[in-house]
Amino acid sequence: MGSPSTARRMSARQRHSASSPRETRYDRRLAEILAHATDVFCKKGYEGASMRDLSRESGMSLAGLYYYFESKERLLYLIQKHTFGTIVERLKVRLEGVDDPEARVRIFILNHLEYFLANQAAMKVLSHEDEVLKNGFGAEVAAIKREYYRICVGLLDELKRDRSLQFTTRLAVLSLFGMMNWIYTWHKPRVDADAESIAQEMGDIFLRGVMASAKGKR
Amino acid sequence: MGSPSTARRMSARQRHSASSPRETRYDRRLAEILAHATDVFCKKGYEGASMRDLSRESGMSLAGLYYYFESKERLLYLIQKHTFGTIVERLKVRLEGVDDPEARVRIFILNHLEYFLANQAAMKVLSHEDEVLKNGFGAEVAAIKREYYRICVGLLDELKRDRSLQFTTRLAVLSLFGMMNWIYTWHKPRVDADAESIAQEMGDIFLRGVMASAKGKR
Numbered sequence: 001m002g003s004p005s006t007a008r009r010m011s012a013r014q015r016h017s018a019s020s021p022r023e024t025r026y027d028r029r030l031a032e033i034l035a036h037a038t039d040v041f042c043k044k045g046y047e048g049a050s051m052r053d054l055s056r057e058s059g060m061s062l063a064g065l066y067y068y069f070e071s072k073e074r075l076l077y078l079i080q081k082h083t084f085g086t087i088v089e090r091l092k093v094r095l096e097g098v099d100d101p102e103a104r105v106r107i108f109i110l111n112h113l114e115y116f117l118a119n120q121a122a123m124k125v126l127s128h129e130d131e132v133l134k135n136g137f138g139a140e141v142a143a144i145k146r147e148y149y150r151i152c153v154g155l156l157d158e159l160k161r162d163r164s165l166q167f168t169t170r171l172a173v174l175s176l177f178g179m180m181n182w183i184y185t186w187h188k189p190r191v192d193a194d195a196e197s198i199a200q201e202m203g204d205i206f207l208r209g210v211m212a213s214a215k216g217k218r
Numbered sequence: 219m220g221s222p223s224t225a226r227r228m229s230a231r232q233r234h235s236a237s238s239p240r241e242t243r244y245d246r247r248l249a250e251i252l253a254h255a256t257d258v259f260c261k262k263g264y265e266g267a268s269m270r271d272l273s274r275e276s277g278m279s280l281a282g283l284y285y286y287f288e289s290k291e292r293l294l295y296l297i298q299k300h301t302f303g304t305i306v307e308r309l310k311v312r313l314e315g316v317d318d319p320e321a322r323v324r325i326f327i328l329n330h331l332e333y334f335l336a337n338q339a340a341m342k343v344l345s346h347e348d349e350v351l352k353n354g355f356g357a358e359v360a361a362i363k364r365e366y367y368r369i370c371v372g373l374l375d376e377l378k379r380d381r382s383l384q385f386t387t388r389l390a391v392l393s394l395f396g397m398m399n400w401i402y403t404w405h406k407p408r409v410d411a412d413a414e415s416i417a418q419e420m421g422d423i424f425l426r427g428v429m430a431s432a433k434g435k436r
Contacts, residue, residue: 047265128346130403171411171419174404175397182396185348192388200387209427 010023033058034082037075045131046076046129076129077137079108083122084144087115091151101159102207108155109206110199119194123184149173157211166213178205240248245396251286255293258341264294264347294347296356301340302362305333309369319377320425326373327424328417330398335413339400369390377428384414384431 036058040049051072055062069075091111098104116123133141152173159165179202192198223298249359254276258267269290271273273280287293309329334341377383395434410416 016398045263045265167412167423168419171416172423174400175420175423178397178400179393180396182392182399186392193386198389201386202393204431205385205390205393205424205427208426208430209423209425212426212430213422 006192007068013204027048030078031082033060033065034075038079038119038122038125040126041079041114041129042078046072046125046132069122071127073133073137076125077133077141079122079143080126080133080141083126084148087112088144088148088151090115091148101155104155105159106199107136108152109180110196111174113183113199113202114195116180116183117198120184120187123181125159127145127184129183149177152176156210163211164214165210167210171212180208221281233433235342248296249284249300251278252293252297256297256337256340256343257285257321259294259297259343259347264350285300291351291355294343294350295359297340297353298344298359299362301333301337302359302366305330306362306366306369308333309366319373319380320429323371323377323425324417324421326370327394327421328400330421331401331417332413334398334401335405335416338402338405345399345402367395374428378429383428384434385428390428397424 029112037054040053043049044053049072051062051065053074054060054075055065060068069078091108094107094111095104098107123183145156153169156169156172160169184200186192187198193201246414255272258271258275261267262271262413267290269283270280270292272278272293273283276283278286287296309326312325312329313322316325371387374387374394378385378387401416403412411419
């Protein structure tokens with residue numbers, strides 16, 4: 001581990017933190033490794049998983065894994081960043097051009113549930129290992145999550161203004177997240193409906209619930 | 219570790235599995251140890267915590283801890299059994315003599331949130347270490363949880379019949395659990411309301427939501 005190796009490692013890190021969205025081959029390989037790492041964390045828990053397990057599962061040599069990712073913590077950070085980043089990006093695209101406040105909340109719910117059900121292993125890891133990341137890694141992921149949370153607050157505040165509703169936004173937002181996130185504990189593809197139907201029914205319960213708080217209705 | 223010790227350990231085990239509800243001194247000591255163990259599991263995670271950590275935190279010797287509890291797994295089992303058993307017991311007492319289906323669901327919500335907010339460390343451990351227990355231990359805890367889940371299904375089915383509502387009971391029950399259980403991730407005593415107010419607001423969202431599904435209303 002002399003200076004050439006350090007220099008190469010630095011450049012790998014810089015390459016990764018560069019914000020070019022066109023590094024498709026690198027991105028594809030990264031996404032594969034992250035998917036394998038997600039499975040391992042899901043099966044063994046973050047604490048219980050070793051870099052050796054991650055190497056075995058991904059087919060990447062242990063040296064290669066350390067070279068590209070440096071640590072288990074960095075892998076968890078990349079999984080979280082990738083997951084939340086993707087959810088937020090898709091949401092923004094879907095919200096474009098939709099004006100009705102109720103429809104916008106419905107889009108939020110569908111977007112969240114679709115991603116969650118398609119990536120259950122990732123969601124379990126994210127829910128369980130929420131507080132593992134420290135310092136810089138943790139702060140960056142926390143910022144993406146905060147943005148996502150604020151989008152939801154904004155959507156509910158729009159609805160509240162538009163329909164003259166009365167509810168505590170923070171409690172409503174966190175109740176909605178709870179309803180949706182808990183799904184990783186119970187959803188069985190053979191028993192339960194798909195994301196679209198669940199988004200419809202959960203959306204009905206949640207939206208009818210908050211919309212029944214119209215001023216004068218109490 | 220000769221045969222007398224084994225005999226004593228057997229009798230401790232038998233004493234514990236005996237269903238006498240009056241072993242108050244033993245129960246009190248047990249509750250203390252479980253509270254300490256809960257804190258340790260909450261801080262370090264179940265995998266990360268050692269019997270030595272548990273001994274340090276509880277002030278009980280390592281030998282004593284092994285003598286009474288045999289293993290870390292047994293401690294987790296006792297925490298889960300104690301927690302879910304207590305919630306179910308209190309709920310049954312509170313439901314006695316209450317006939318209105320909506321009021322009964324409100325009692326369920328308040329009972330759940332009150333216990334959750336008063337025992338946040340325990341709830342975090344229970345949510346995270348849900349699948350750790352195997353075989354007999356796991357089966358017994360699963361049976362208590364199933365009973366609790368079925369009580370909630372029963373309450374919602376009563377409401378559905380009584381008000382001619384249309385919703386998928388399983389989805390409604392699991393949405394409600396999600397709203398309530400997620401609270402361990404966000405509730406801050408200095409920022410958020412107490413259990414009673416939260417139960418009122420969550421109850422409003424959930425109940426108005428499901429009650430808006432009355433037949434003919436769609």
